[in-house]
Amino acid sequence: MEVKLLPLPLPLPLLLLLLLLHFPFSFSTIPLGSVIYPSGSNNQNWQSPNSTFSVSFVPSSSPDSFLAAVSFAGNVPIWSAGTVDSRGSLRLLPSGSLRLTNGSGATVWDSRTDRLGVTSGSIKDSGELVLLNNRSVPVWSSFDNPTDTIVQSQNFTIGKVLRSGPYSFQLERSGNLTLRWNNNTVYWNHGLNSSFSSNLSSPSLGLQTNGVVSIFDSSLRGGVDTVYSGDYGDSDTFRFLKLDDDGNLKIYSSASGNSGPVTDHWSAVDQCLVYGYCGNFGICSYNDTDPICLCPSLNFDFVDVDDKRKGCKRKLELNDCSGSTTMLELAHTRLFTYENDPNSESFFAGSSPCRANCLSSSACLASVSMSDGSGNCWQKRPGSFFTGYQRPSVPSTSYVKVCGPVVPNTLLIAKKDDGNNSKVHLWIVAVAVIGGLLGLIAVEVGLWWCCCRKNPRFGTLSSHYTLLEYASGAPVQFTYKELQRCTKSFKEKLGAGGFGTVYKGVLTNRTVVAVKQLEGIEQGEKQFRMEVATISSTHHLNLVRLIGFCSQGRHRLLVYEFMRNGSLDNFLFAVDSGKFLTWEYRFNIALGTAKGITYLHEECRDCIVHCDIKPENILVDDNYAAKVSDFGLAKLLNPKDNRYNMSSVRGTRGYLAPEWLANLPITSKSDVYSYGMVLLEIVSGKRNFDVSEKTNHKKFSIWAYEEFEKGNTEAILDTRLGEDQTVDMEQVRRMVKTSFWCIQEQPLQRPTMGKVVQMLEGITEIKKPPCPKTISEVSFSGNSMSTRSMLVASGATRSSSSSATRSFQTMGITSSGPASTRISEGSLLGS
Structure with a gap:
């Protein structure tokens, strides 16, 4: 007779423990003793109740390594503990500490919460990882210990820091947002209105569901908007603010929930203006639209060819020079300088003395001649960190001491590609120029002798x-x-x-x-x-x-x-003039105007802000090409002359950006706003401030956006462009979408004019623009719109001095704040 032994039933607690260890957690409570691994059969994750967030291991950038993180949609880290190999683990120890260890058992990160009464952990639907005591009170929270990311509903206060490599992001007590390199060099400082900065008691930063980053404080009535995401207004989108490893602060969003792609919609600073982005001796430039890192010349080599952001090194150190040293000239290049740097000094000198003084001094390795009107010359001593920025619009010239001879880096030399790489001797050029001038003189003398020498009207003119x-x-x-x-x-x-x-x-x-x-x-x-x-x-x-x-x-x-065809307004608004523009002419005029303003802002030697973009200042030549007029005239006005202010500008009030009303600094983005209004008028043939029954008695730009939202772009188009006219509707849609981006309330949301040209030409994808606000809806820090409306109605003038004192804040530069090291104001002008 065979006897079968029946298995003894396991105790219930032991059975539950085995089940928990075998299956992934699908609920938010994390018991003591829980563990997850990067790979293998024991791979697990701890999920939030709605499964939006989870604690798990995700692959890192290094091969065969994994990042222990709280992730959105399973693959977007919003908080991380560190990186381990494939045999690492993340454990909630019985002692109450959450500990990350690598394969050798060494501790990589620890929450340091043992002996604090932790009884369990939890991952919330908001993405917050918490360790709780027996009364369910949080002992430790990932929101209170952020790494490089802030999510919606997360409160970011003074003392908290986002870090990514050598870069950090903080909120100052004054309400300023700062980006730092190596904890001291401030390369971005975004501040509040000065009337608030001295009254804050305990400011905090929050990313709202509509895409606005706001400052909150007990002394403020509600939040003060500081940054708007590019997809502002959509409350169903998941967003997060992240300090990337490239030193830039960005707003990311996923428009399609857990499965949608994550894209960035706002960045704090031009990437090449991030301090140290290209490492020591690295020069940041642009290849089309992407930043690239270059060495100053062929006298330098990359530290790591596979990672050019690590900077450059000299091929021959100055102490090893067999011959004399010389100065390498870097045109349109600025080596960043900052105040209180013990390894640099500033004094007044021209370009040549700035170069010569550094060459003759053994204590100088480089110098920067600030050709921005300040007359400053910065000299860098041994031990300095050299990082620079090159662009054709940068007026300054930098010099770096090297062992001769200088071997230029052709990638840093701006030149036109004419398809001929042969070298032309200087004497040939000189002969050609002199011959051409002599020929012109001979032609003019001949014309005068034949036609004008006996003409009594030919006077001194x-x-x-x-x-x-x-x-x-x-x-x-x-x-x-x-x-x-x-x-x-x-x-x-x-x-x-x-x-x-x-x-x-x-x-x-x-x-x-x-x-x-x-x-x-x-x-x-x-x-x-x-x-x-x-x-x-x-x-x-x-x-x-x-x-x-x-x-x-x-x-x-x-x-x-002289322009025989006059100005653009005669074609768009003077119906009885008999002048009419086909769609092809309209599009070419819009594109040509954008290219002209782009040249003023970004390409000419001295950046010129027009301050009065309107159809009356856009002339049309005989070939129906656009020519912008009246540029640079704002600089000719007497600063004490109040004629050119908000209350008395004739015929241009509909084109002024909101910052004119709010008494904020006027920058090139103000021209972008005015151009956006003109662009809408070119499409519609109507003044942007027209109010009629067709627009439901709304401002035309607001009505046009509502029609655009309905997909009824044709309603915005000029009715004179009827069926007998050929109209490219794809161009119409691009122009309309571009115009709405240009007339955004916040200057940071508006594209540059160079970007506008790309948008019109179809080179750049145009995302859906948020709704532009009417003047009555504009809200700036510290000023109510009703007060400003009263000022405008009564003819109050802009304060030129106030605008000047805050002009640097628009560029992210300030001389106030904590006594930490800051980039000098002159070091970023014209960039």
Whole structure:
């Protein structure tokens, strides 16, 4: 007889423990003794009740290594404990500590909560990992110990720090948000309105569900908006604020829940302006739109060719130079400098003395000549960290001491690719230039001898207006009587604007010109000539060319090339004028205008903010190409002259950015706003501030956005572009979406004009823009709209001094705050 032994039943607690160890946790409670592994049959995770977040191991960037993290959708870490190998583990010990160990058993990270009465852990639906005592009170929380990420509903207060490599992000007691390199060098500082910064008691930072990053404090009535995400307004989107390993602070979002891709919608700073991004001796530049790291010259090698962000090293150290040292010149390049750096000093010097002084000093390794009007020269001593930024728009020149001879890095030399790589000898160029000039002189002398030598009308004007002067691009100086004669005593008026009146004139060589008689210009003659020289040095296909000027006594006049077709407003709004633009012409005018403004902002030697973009200042030539006029004139106004302010600008109020109303600094982003309004008018053929029954008595831009939201873009299109006209609706949609991005309330949300050109040309994907706010909805820190409306209605003027004192804050630069090391204001101007 066979006897079968029946298995004894296991005790219930032991059975439950075996089940917990065998199956992944699908609930939020984490018992003491729980453990998860990176790989293998014991791979487990601890999930939140809604399964949105989990504690698990995710693959890291290093091979055969895993990151212990709280993750969104299973693969997006929002908090991490550290990296281990495939045999590592994360355990909630019976003592109450959460501990991460690698395969050898060494502790990588520990919560240090043993003997604090921890009885269990939990992962919440908000993504917060907590360790609880027997009364379910949190003893430790991942939200209170952030790593590199802040999520919605997470409270970020003073003392908390986000870290990623050498970079850190903090909230200051003043309410400022700062990005630092190596805990001391501040390369981004985003502050509140100065009226708040001294009144905060316990500020905290929060990322709201609509995509707004706000500062909260007991002294504030609600939150103060500081940053807007690019997908602002959609409350169903999961977002998080992350300090990336490249030193940039970004807002990411997933629009499709747990399964959607995660994309960034806002970044704090231009990537090349991140301090140390390219390592020691590394120069950050751009390849199309992506940042790249380069060495200053071929006198340097990359520290790691596979990771160029690690910087560069000298091929030959200065102490080993067999010959003499020399200075490597880096045009359009700035080595970043910051205040209170013990290894650098600043003094006033021109470019040549700045270079020579460093070359002759054994205590100087590099120098930066700040060609931004400050006249500063920064010198870097041994032991300094060298990191730089190169771009054609950067006015400064940097010098680095190297062992001769200098071997240039061609990637850092801006040049046009003409398809011919052969070298042209300098003497050939010199002969060609001199021959060309002599030929021009001979032609002009011949023309004068044949046609004009016996003409009594050929007076002093022709002697000034020579072909040689005009061809050279230098502005011709006229006397007031000469311009009075050529305009027939200013008889034929072409138009009037915020800077003066324009008259038609004919020079004695029969060249038709437009003469602008400036009003309210009280600058001295020397300063006026300097500003005119700046304006005349701008040459672009889509800019009106300045031919000459007059500065005689109190008379200030500018002479421009004449545009027979007049300004854009005559085509768009003057229905009875008989002028009409086809869609092809409209699109080309919009694109040409954007290219002209881009040149002013980013490509000419001195960055020029127009301050008065409107259809009246966009002229149309004989080929229906756009030419922007009146640029640079804002710099000619007397700072004490209040004519050019919000309350009295004639015909331009509908184009002014909200920062004009809020008395905030005016930057190139203000031109972007004005251009966005013009772009909408080009599409619609209507003034952006028109209110009618068709727009339901709403401001046209708001009504247009509502129609765009409904997918009814055709309703925005000018009705004159009927069925008999060929209209590219894809171009229409691009222009409409671009215009809504340009007229966003917050300057940080608006694209640069260079980006606008790419959006119009279809090079860059245009995401859905948030709804632009009406003027009555605009809300800036510290000012109620009703107060500003009253100021505008009563004719109150902008405070020029107030705008100047805060102009650096728009660029993320401030001289106030904690006594930590800060990048100097001059080190970022013009970047």
